[in-house]
Amino acid sequence: MEQSWKKAKAVFAAALGPPLVWLVVFFVAPMAIVWAYSFGHNVGLTEISFTGTIANYARALEPLYLKIFVKSAWVAALTTALCLVIGFPVALAITFASQKAKTWLLLLVMLPFWTNLLIRTYALIAVLRTEGYVNQGFEWFWNIGAKVAPLGAYQPLELLHNNFAVILGLVYVHLPFMVLPLYSALDRLDKSLLEASLDLGAGHLRTLFRIVVPLALPGIASGILITFIPALGAYLTPDLLGGPDSQMIANVIERQFKRANDWPFGAALSFLLMYLTFIAIAVQALLSKGRKKEGVG
Amino acid sequence: MGRGAQAADVFGGNDEVTEAKPIITFENVTKRFGKLAAVDNVSLSIREGEFFALLGPSGCGKTTLLRMLAGFETPTEGRILIDGQDISNVPPNKRPVNMVFQSYAVFPHMTVADNVAYGLKVDRVSKAERDRRVEEALELVQLGGLGQRKPDQLSGGQRQRVALARALVKRPRVLLLDEPLSALDAKLREQMRTELCTLQEKVGITFIMVTHDQDEALALATRCAVMSKGLLQQVAAPNDLYEFPNSRFVADFIGSVNLFEGVLAVDEPSHAVIRSPGLPTDIFLDHGVTGPRGGTVWAAIRPEKIELHKRPDDGEPPNMGDAPKGTNAVAGVIRHEAYLGGVSTYEVEIEGGRRVKVQRPNLTRWDQEDFRLGEAVWIAWHACSPAVLLS
Amino acid sequence: MSKRSPPGPLEYLRRWPIRLWLLAVGVFLYAPLIALMAFSFNDSRRNIVWKGFTLKYYEKAFNNDGLIEAFANSLTIAAVSTLLSVVLGAMVALALWRFRFPGKTVVDGALALPIVVPEICMGVGMLVFFAKVLPWPQGLVWPLNLGAIIIAHVTFSFPFVAVVVRARMASFNRELEEAARDLGAGEFRTIKDVILPHMTPSLVAGALLAFTLSLDDFVITFFTAGPDTVTFPVKVYSMVRFSVTPEVNAASTILIVLTVILTAVALKLQGDPAAAAGAHGGDKA
Numbered sequence: 001m002e003q004s005w006k007k008a009k010a011v012f013a014a015a016l017g018p019p020l021v022w023l024v025v026f027f028v029a030p031m032a033i034v035w036a037y038s039f040g041h042n043v044g045l046t047e048i049s050f051t052g053t054i055a056n057y058a059r060a061l062e063p064l065y066l067k068i069f070v071k072s073a074w075v076a077a078l079t080t081a082l083c084l085v086i087g088f089p090v091a092l093a094i095t096f097a098s099q100k101a102k103t104w105l106l107l108l109v110m111l112p113f114w115t116n117l118l119i120r121t122y123a124l125i126a127v128l129r130t131e132g133y134v135n136q137g138f139e140w141f142w143n144i145g146a147k148v149a150p151l152g153a154y155q156p157l158e159l160l161h162n163n164f165a166v167i168l169g170l171v172y173v174h175l176p177f178m179v180l181p182l183y184s185a186l187d188r189l190d191k192s193l194l195e196a197s198l199d200l201g202a203g204h205l206r207t208l209f210r211i212v213v214p215l216a217l218p219g220i221a222s223g224i225l226i227t228f229i230p231a232l233g234a235y236l237t238p239d240l241l242g243g244p245d246s247q248m249i250a251n252v253i254e255r256q257f258k259r260a261n262d263w264p265f266g267a268a269l270s271f272l273l274m275y276l277t278f279i280a281i282a283v284q285a286l287l288s289k290g291r292k293k294e295g296v297g
Numbered sequence: 298m299g300r301g302a303q304a305a306d307v308f309g310g311n312d313e314v315t316e317a318k319p320i321i322t323f324e325n326v327t328k329r330f331g332k333l334a335a336v337d338n339v340s341l342s343i344r345e346g347e348f349f350a351l352l353g354p355s356g357c358g359k360t361t362l363l364r365m366l367a368g369f370e371t372p373t374e375g376r377i378l379i380d381g382q383d384i385s386n387v388p389p390n391k392r393p394v395n396m397v398f399q400s401y402a403v404f405p406h407m408t409v410a411d412n413v414a415y416g417l418k419v420d421r422v423s424k425a426e427r428d429r430r431v432e433e434a435l436e437l438v439q440l441g442g443l444g445q446r447k448p449d450q451l452s453g454g455q456r457q458r459v460a461l462a463r464a465l466v467k468r469p470r471v472l473l474l475d476e477p478l479s480a481l482d483a484k485l486r487e488q489m490r491t492e493l494c495t496l497q498e499k500v501g502i503t504f505i506m507v508t509h510d511q512d513e514a515l516a517l518a519t520r521c522a523v524m525s526k527g528l529l530q531q532v533a534a535p536n537d538l539y540e541f542p543n544s545r546f547v548a549d550f551i552g553s554v555n556l557f558e559g560v561l562a563v564d565e566p567s568h569a570v571i572r573s574p575g576l577p578t579d580i581f582l583d584h585g586v587t588g589p590r591g592g593t594v595w596a597a598i599r600p601e602k603i604e605l606h607k608r609p610d611d612g613e614p615p616n617m618g619d620a621p622k623g624t625n626a627v628a629g630v631i632r633h634e635a636y637l638g639g640v641s642t643y644e645v646e647i648e649g650g651r652r653v654k655v656q657r658p659n660l661t662r663w664d665q666e667d668f669r670l671g672e673a674v675w676i677a678w679h680a681c682s683p684a685v686l687l688s
Numbered sequence: 689m690s691k692r693s694p695p696g697p698l699e700y701l702r703r704w705p706i707r708l709w710l711l712a713v714g715v716f717l718y719a720p721l722i723a724l725m726a727f728s729f730n731d732s733r734r735n736i737v738w739k740g741f742t743l744k745y746y747e748k749a750f751n752n753d754g755l756i757e758a759f760a761n762s763l764t765i766a767a768v769s770t771l772l773s774v775v776l777g778a779m780v781a782l783a784l785w786r787f788r789f790p791g792k793t794v795v796d797g798a799l800a801l802p803i804v805v806p807e808i809c810m811g812v813g814m815l816v817f818f819a820k821v822l823p824w825p826q827g828l829v830w831p832l833n834l835g836a837i838i839i840a841h842v843t844f845s846f847p848f849v850a851v852v853v854r855a856r857m858a859s860f861n862r863e864l865e866e867a868a869r870d871l872g873a874g875e876f877r878t879i880k881d882v883i884l885p886h887m888t889p890s891l892v893a894g895a896l897l898a899f900t901l902s903l904d905d906f907v908i909t910f911f912t913a914g915p916d917t918v919t920f921p922v923k924v925y926s927m928v929r930f931s932v933t934p935e936v937n938a939a940s941t942i943l944i945v946l947t948v949i950l951t952a953v954a955l956k957l958q959g960d961p962a963a964a965a966g967a968h969g970g971d972k973a
Contacts, residue, residue, distance in 0.1 A: 014779075126727070391872075402866065
């Protein structure tokens with residue numbers, strides 16, 4: 001039971017006032033300014049006039065930029081799907097592990113999650129670059145092979161600065177985002193439901209797809225959302241691991257602000273990205289609401 | 298106005314002849330949550346030194362009433378007086394009442410002694426006196442020596458004692474208990490019942506308890522208020538509630554009962570007769586009813602007040618002595634029996650198909666053998682046994 | 689070893705395909721990090737083949753003033769922004785948990801925004817804000833020169849703290865609060881004596897979360913930072929862009945170790961990581 005704010009105005013004002021002011025001044029206001037910029041255009045070098053033009057949005061929807069949007073969404077979706085496929089068995093194993101094993105496994109999943117994103121990306125660079133560990137390893141095998149067959153000199157694989165590296169990097173970075181919500185959904189599941197399914201004669205795979213997945217669907221949905229949103233707006237991974245053709249939307253935005261100095265256009269792109277994010281959230285919310293109404297889950 | 302008058306009747310009933318002054322008075326108190334009236338125009342006086350129980354099914358408004366007394370809810374209408382002072386606008390921390398919460402609400406991060414001392418600390422009682430009173434209170438609830446324990450090292454019963462000591466140490470005018478025994482297991486509940494009674498006698502202050510458990514209310518309280526749907530149904534001593542219920546709700550809520558709907562065929566000062574369509578016999582009463590002649594009334598007969606008699610093929614109905622022949626006895630067949638140790642209960646199907654609940658004490662070790670499933674029996678009752686209900 | 693019972697029906701962890709899968713995922717997650725750490729001790733500039741153990745890159749890293757300054761900046765920003773985030777987050781969580789008020793849904797939604805909005809968008813917002821509305825004065829004394837970054841970090845951290853604290857408060861037994869009131873405590877005293885003690889574990893968890901978020905953040909800092917306020921991630925970024933050097937490995941290793949220690953502390957303080965993960969995973973939504 002919540003209390004009406006009128007019953008304790010002093011406490012209410014003291015508690016809500018400062019955070020609310022902070023949020024409005026340092027978050028809502030900046031975003032509102034960016035939003036306003038997205039309807040303006042550059043006058044001179046630093047001046048921006050608010051003309052209410054939609055030219056920035058029109059430009060953002062030109063094929064050049066539209067392609068990047070579509071590509072970003074596609075890359076994020078692929079990343080999410082890979083994380084789900086890789087992460088689900090992991091979450092399942094953790095859920096049904098003994099208490100002690102559970103603790104350690106969760107720790108192992110969470111540790112990279114807490115580790116600096118830049119360091120993790122950097123670690124991947126060291127693995128993937130032409131003189132990286134993967135190529136080193138292959139070269140070593142190659143040279144052994146070269147002793148018995150004339151293979152010629154080893155040509156290092158180009159693993160870095162391409163789309164493959166970007167997706168690998170995104171999966172690497174976002175896997176814990178997927179595993180943790182999946183785990184918390186699976187963990188809340190009543191184990192006797194699974195036992196009932198097995199007891200009634202279903203096999204493990206059938207139990208998985210007919211019982212576990214439907215019941216864990218809200219957790220799966222939130223895992224998808226939690227992975228998809230940051231992947232969609234990823235900046236660092238495509239910047240460091242990607243090549244010239246693997247730019248994602250965040251990189252384009254950064255360029256508008258830091259190099260091209262076209263703030264209004266960058267602002268429009270930012271808000272398009274934000275709208276995409278909100279649409280993703282809304283879709284998830286609608287889906288879960290629909291499910292609740294049906295009385296499933 | 299009808300409802301107000303009715304409520305006033307209830308509270309001004311035959312219990313009013315008493316010299317003790319009211320310590321708590323609810324005056325036409327109503328509490329609405331949105332459209333729903335959780336408490337609906339309740340007027341009630343509770344006297345100094347009583348062990349008072351608010352009894353009713355969940356959602357009947359009893360807890361809301363208690364919480365209004367503690368100050369956690371404010372009445373939408375009406376006044377609440379403590380010692381004649383209107384306290385409707387006094388915040389909970391300034392009221393001379395203390396509460397034992399349903400979950401006990403023992404502060405988990407404080408030791409037992411700190412829990413008990415908390416209210417005194419807030420009141421800036423000196424350390425020396427605080428220590429003395431905490432000690433005293435812990436002794437009172439038989440927790441002496443456990444002061445340094447943390448609540449998670451205590452059993453449920455011990456936690457309840459902490460909650461009791463914590464409230465009593467403040468020497469409140471009234472102690473409020475919200476479902477005090479509901480969280481305990483059956484054996485402990487029995488034991489705590491006795492202890493609560495002893496405790497109340499020892500400290501001598503007014504206890505007000507909320508409970509949905511009629512046994513608990515009957516066993517502990519000196520007086521009970523039965524509530525339903527926000528309305529006060531009846532306020533009476535436990536035995537009066539059981540033997541003289543004022544409505545079908547009370548009769549049915551307290552204990553088990555057979556209700557026969559009928560009309561008053563005869564209503565004289567010395568006797569009355571109720572004719573019930575589902576019953577092949579008249580119900581004869583040894584007293585007048587002064588009810589609405591021809592209107593609907595209900596006769597409520599408790600299962601233990603119905604006797605079972607053997608019925609040989611062409612036997613006569615048993616003579617109950619105080620009822621004329623042809624009344625208060627019906628032929629039937631035992632359709633269900635349950636042996637409960639001290640008593641056995643039966644369901645007897647009478648002519649017309651209705652089943653009547655009968656309870657019979659097992660006075661000897663062989664009594665259970667007396668009646669068998671499917672056996673033909675008479676059921677019969679005395680003229681003084683049925684309670685007549687007008688609503 | 690000889691007498692192990694066969695895996696029970698739900699003991700998926702004891703089935704070999706799952707074990708293999710876990711092993712593969714573990715290698716995937718950890719091999720790059722372990723390699724990074726190992727090669728920080730490698731006595732070779734080119735960072736490829738193991739040439740022998742050395743600590744010289746740590747020495748180098750510690751003598752790299754820019755790196756040390758960036759590291760100090762990061763820690764200072766994290767500490768200050770954590771403190772502010774915990775205070776603000778706890779306050780807003782308390783207000784939202786405790787009170788019914790008009791516009792609550794709006795506040796709730798607005799509070800979720802910094803969590804869900806893509807980092808790049810928030811970075812852009814900060815860039816514009818500190819360029820046009822509140823230009824942070826250049827050349828202030830340390831640590832005042834970090835003010836803009838601290839503000840930015842608090843802004844994205846404190847809603848996370850609020851979520852953690854609110855999740856904790858959901859398990860609060862209201863009767864405890866009522867008991868304190870009943871025993872004579874006023875509004876503020878009740879908060880201090882009963883509500884805060886219950887909140888404490890979530891404050892610790894929230895603080896660790898805020899600290900990590902701050903230490904971890906690159907994008908928003910990248911947009912907020914001026915040329916003279918370089919944080920550790922920004923510094924590493926500029927180093928990484930040029931080349932992979934053992935120095936960066938050394939600095940990264942230090943940060944990883946720091947993270948491990950922080951996580952260990954968090955778990956010690958919080959007890960069950962399973963519960964923490966559950967809260968955490970759910971919160972991020």
